[in-house]
Amino acid sequence: MEVYTGLVSFSWNFFFQIINTLILVFLLTKFLFNPVKNMLEKRKNQIADDVNGAAEAKSQAEALRADYEKKIKEIRMEADAILKDAKAKADDNSKKIIQEARDKSDDIIEKAQAEIDRNARNARNELKGDVASMAVMAAEKIIGEKMDDELNEKLVVKFIEEAGDVKWQN
């Protein structure tokens, strides 16, 4: 049996090598080229999806933000209105309370003034009577005899009145 083939010789191995090559092409297509190609395509699609999704999410977020900003503005305006209203009400209230207090105090002062006036008048009248009788008594003692009480008293009162109210009041 010849062990070596010729250096430049053809044999059935030519067909074996064609078949081998075709098998290798099939196997590498199945195990290397197609999986990697599919994966790259999948990645491409996913990236495209992600980018589109991100753009959509961004526009959504922007719309939401505009919405929220509008709402916040509205709420702020409402709050301002409520605050203003409350302030006005409080102002009103305080004014009313002050007015009431003032009225009350005026009333009290007035009443007190009236009371004082009345007291003063009473005291003055009492004092007038007392002073007149004391004067008559003093005069009686000085003269030593009983005067006509009624006449004398009238005289004294007249004198006192002529002397003036001012002196009594002080």
Place this chain on the structure above:
Amino acid sequence: MNTEFGAHKIIEFSNGVFITETVINTWVIMIILVIVSIILTRNLKVIPGGKQNVAEILVGVLTSLVGSSMGKDKIGFTPYMGTLMIFLVCANLWGLTGFRPPTADLNTTFALSMLTFFMIHGNSIRKKGVGGWVKGTFFEPVAVMAPLNLISEIATPVSLAFRLFGNIVGGMIIMSLVYHALGSILSSILPIPIFMLGIPAVLHAYFDIFAGVLQAFIFTMLTMVFVSMAMD
């Protein structure tokens, strides 16, 4: 010294059909390539990492090479051209393992160049129809050129096959001669074959790595160019 540079017969059947070391080595390379492919593409993720990057770069480079030399519309040839390139690089570098490179056998190189030949004409007919193929292949630029064109078309696979075969088998023979020469020089001077240690490495770098990768590239590029030219 063995003066036979033909392929070793490994299995011989009773009817005279035999299988050479070329075919056995091809099977080994095929098994390695398929296993490596399966490992590289196992559990592919959208977010790549580790070995997946290797698979993606390999396929990406081959795809862009096919796209740039054949045109974007013929990107579907990537699996064939890519396999051809990967197989030829491995087969040409197979000499580094000490075994016979499968491409140092005319049966392999002719098998590949005949596949190229059938791809050229098959795709041309598929694209242009039989009439367009006959006209485009033989009667261009003028009908008188037909005999020369016929020779040219037949010469294409022959030149492809012999270019690759010659480069690889030449390197193989030169390396074999160098090893024997270094061995015989040394055995007469020194009992230890110390010169066989470093000197062949330089020659391996040229004949196996440089010439091997270059010839793989040339064969694949020419196949791509011929097929795409035949289709345009």
